[in-house]
Amino acid sequence: MQKKVVIIGGGIAGLSAGIYARLAGFEAEIYEKNSTPGGECTGWNREGFHIDNCIHWLTGTKKGTELYDVWETVGAISDNTKYVHLESFYTSCLDGKKATLWADLERTRKELTELSPEDADEINKFIEYVEYSKQCQVPADKPMDMFSIGDYIRLGKSMGDFMKVIKDLGQESLEDYSKRFKSPLIQKLMCDYLPKEYSAESLFVSYASIADGNGDIPMGASLEMSIRMEKRYKELGGKIYYNKAVDRILVEKRRAAAMILDDGMKVTGDYFIATVDTNLLFGKMIDSKYMPKAMKKAYDNREAFPVTSGFQVAYTVNKDFNPGETVFIDIEPLKIGARTLDRMYVKVYGYDPKFVKDGKQVLQTSFFQSDADFEYWKRLPKEEYKEVKEALVKEVTERLEAGYPELKGNLHVLDSWTPLTYERYCNAYHGSYMSFISTGNGIPFRVKGDIKGIKNLCFAGQWNSSPGGLPIAVTNGKFAIQRICKNKGYFKGEANDKRRTEGRTQESNTYDSSDALRGKRVS
Template sequence: MNNQNKVVIIGGGISGLSAGIYARLAGFDAEIYEKNSIPGGECIGWNREGYHIDNCIHWLTGTKKGTELYDVWKTVGAIADDTEFVGLDSFFTSCHNGKSITLWADLERTRREMLELSPEDADEINKFIDYVEYSKQCLIPAKKPMDMFGIGDYIAYGKSMGDFVKVMKELGSISLEDYSKRFKSELIRKMFCDYLPKQYTAYSLLVSYASIADGNGDIPMGASLQMSLRMEKRFKDLGGKIFYNKSVESVNVKGRKVSSMILSDGSRVSGDYFIATLDASILFNRLIDKKYMPKALKKAYEAPEAYPAVSGFQVAYTVDANFNPGETVFIDIAPIKAGATTIDRMYVKVYGYDPLFVKDGRQVMQTNLVQSDADYEYWKSLSAEEYKKAKEALVAAVTERIEAAFPEIVGELHFLDAWTPLTYERYCNAYHGSYMSFVTTTKGKPVRIKGDIKGIKNMCFAGQWNSAPGGLPIAVTNGKFAVQRLCRNKGYFEGKNNDERRTEGSQKESHTYDGVDALCGKRVS
């Protein structure tokens, strides 16, 4: 295939890999340029002292066969029909004053335990469980973007939402913190504000929990980096090219088109269409003029109270492989200042469920202190020496609090690594070190943008920043959607009959995501 049909993708994260794979399936040449030496963006992990530290997946939405998102994950090679999953029994456990409560995958078990804990909250508990059941109907559209929906698609989508409409009507405009106040039990109130930042809209937690309860939010065995590597293999097997350690320094816009981009080594890359899957703040503040930034995105960056970013100060240890307080357990701690925020709750997560995280009778254990925009500013203000000392002091404080909560492991914790919002900024160009998109709060309308760049005809952007709250499902679908829109809008296949289109494809696929016809949902002629 010649250069007239080349798609150049900036960024080799989940969205970039997805865009590359679907570009090849649609018959385009595709090249990915990635600043780091491995694929995956924030969906990665790394090794310390022979132990693997996972940076990303706590659960993967879209693991249930028969859902549109499952088909996307399968198409990009992230999972397969024979993929082994962890098989989560629970979402998380919250502890307070000697009592605990677990959000089990079995909703009726959760209902029973919550009612036993706080019978005075019976009405709200029953409604909560019912609403989680309704939230199973909230599935991410993944076959095609909603701007390509026809009337029939909208009707079908509306019907599929079913009773989830009731959840949105009641909980779509209140925060988790406000929702928690409906309950009399102090433990239940804390539980609702443990897993997600308390300013998140209340339905966000219910939808997340529903994924676990429905078997649609499991963890693939083999960690985050391995999933990204499977996607890289899929892209290469389709004939795509990926270039590592190739940071993009600038994009040349001439008239209303991108003519080329310049890499950090000074080399020039040309193409017909460009898909930017790097962090949107870098795209519009460094690579191209800020005047091209969509209004909705500009509004979000200018209103951090309504559109906050979320990151974390994270620590990884090894601990005895037999230590199992529960997969993810939130605990009370003596107040600790992390960045600009004082925190009195934290969690520990053990990784003994996967042999990849176990060695010599010990397993990896991690924790995360949630960090805000203000915390990012704190870390950013430090000198290199101050930064190092602050990290060391905070690690010592975190270790002390874990040991206070679990006396049986006093002296047994072995430190592996710690990372901050600046780590995400340094390696992933992440805005304020955020590993998600803007927090979905009640103060701002959720960001939903297609990724078109007004004033530039042959470039778009795709990734988790296109749709709050971001995450892997948003990243993988937006990579796909970018190519679908390209097929629809750019007339690439005009004048070619169906046989020619399939011949130009990288290879014929046996599944329903074959070529541009399936990508666009209709034939192009």
């Protein structure tokens, strides 16, 4: 008789867990509070235009990487997927000058050196470190707690020169790193895309994905990718139930006996995987005493483990407006939440027909929001919240028009959203769309997802490791199933996504080396 895996949450981690559960021969059920799959990997329509909420680049689009195999296995991408191949990561503007991080590293080196010859040595080191960072790949074959000594040796060899980047920058923030440069524009360039509190190595790894061709954008937007994963899951026989929020999990005799939905329905299973926000899991669904100590430490120390969200506005503009793929500009200081900001992010989406209609394209801008900003928004009464949003949209529009006079009278507001939007839609802690930030304090955050005191319940998703994001979510969904298989004596051997579907009988619990988890059943 098949064992049943019950998954709480139909985001990327939940869909991944469901797909790998089916590939491993489990019965699988997903319960999702919203009406669509994907969690924060989503988008929505306004006035016939699509607004994308998630993918600025997708790490793992390069064939031959472990992460590509996972994305292919879960149906997110395939040989037929069409991509936007980014020519640049982003552009920073200051005092009439601009600097771009091009996908072509030599082009970046040349442009930055011409801009600031006195920074030539540091620029060359920057390019060298980006090259080294191409060697940093997300481990996606299996979780590191299942590594053998040989696995660690292979990982160390594959990381190669990237270890030099970690050694030099692992405890340095982007703000501190930027001070290595004399050029004010290059200093802005280093701090514009990610919060300045992020560890410097985060920028190198992100940029390296673009420069290595491992960070393209699948055409069709974030929600379409989530729907492809849902389709894959259903084709494998998985069941997903929408508009089914989980209220609590019943724990009896150190086991999850069942979960109770908001509508009172009781759901039983053999194993439970919570892929929801961990702040919701610990304290509402189960007692907070079950939270791992490392995670509690992160939640309690907001300065050392901050989170980020955003205040965002989406517009339509003429299709021919193209300042660059992603551009940061100076603006008149603007107070948003608890902070005052003087830089603005501008991104046009005309690269994909999904965002274009009647000669217009979608333009979006976003302003980083912190824990303190969330608290500001949270304190506002409902009517005042709406008024503040509307006033801010007007001010953002004015600053866009000041930066790009040709937009005056051409901007039409589609929507705006705040950290509270993410809290409402995804139960996101402080409205964060990522996990705890990897800061320059040298304190990495990573937990397995096991819950001490409850044998058949674990959690999986981007909150398992900083800084979160889609790669962490999709791999942790897979890892949860691998751990269940290992802990229950189902499999031995290594996980491998190669040859994952040939000759498989979906309802069988007997496997050979061509199966998704590539191991033999041990009875």
